Amino acid sequence: MELEAEFTSEPFRGEGEPPAHAVEAMRAAGHAGLSTDFGPLGTSARGDADALLDALPAIVRAALDGGATRLTLRIQRPGDNDAAPAEPGSVLDRMVREVEAELGSPLRELDRPGKQRAVRLLEERGAFQLRKSVAAVAETLGVTRFTVYNYLNREP
Template sequence: MSGEQHPLAIAIKPLLDAVGASAVSLDEIQPNDVTLEWEGKPAVAVRLPGLESALDRLLNEIRRQFGGADLATLDRMDKQRVVALLEERGAFTIRHGVENVAAALGVSRFTVYNYLNRQQAAGKQA
């Protein structure tokens, strides 16, 4: 959105950032945008992200949980925790999920698969 922003757009910005959405002005609305009203009048439109950015949002969320550090700098135990958290959130159902997570962690695909296998084995023993 350009120019002066509506108070609603300002108020929802942290939420939009967290989910990867963006506020767009009313004159830029597209059919899939969601229009939000303020005091009974259209105030701002929200453009939801596509699935292609879902893994990026998950990785950014995990990065925040680990203090904002580059995930590649984490130790092995933390990287295993990252893989477990991403598995819980469905990151590996996204096309090229393993490859992208491996790149973010600075490890090989084989290592990510090993972490997943260990996690599954531990789950079966519990």
């Protein structure tokens, strides 16, 4: 079984280099063999359930030793977002289908750069102005809402 952890360490820093506590937590996840996605709102780590659960103490310690004053953690099975994909025929569904046609693949099958591009295209089309669209797009992509927010905040 695979699990995904999303963790955010504080204090936040708006611009510039990420704080040491965030970098150290991400490194600890990487050292444990987990795949990571590092962004301005936090980090997600994914991997085998045992490897992820075993790595959590090292991730927490790395963040705290790096100066974090708070660490927020969410663990889930990938794809369990408490969200349904866009309602068939809805405005969001049509936007998603257009982006899939443009990219030549279902969003779930794209690699990470492809998913980042899909999020950018959806943002350009106004998809994220729609209610609950981030959760629906995350489900369609097969990632977490947190990852979609990271993609949105990443420089194009």
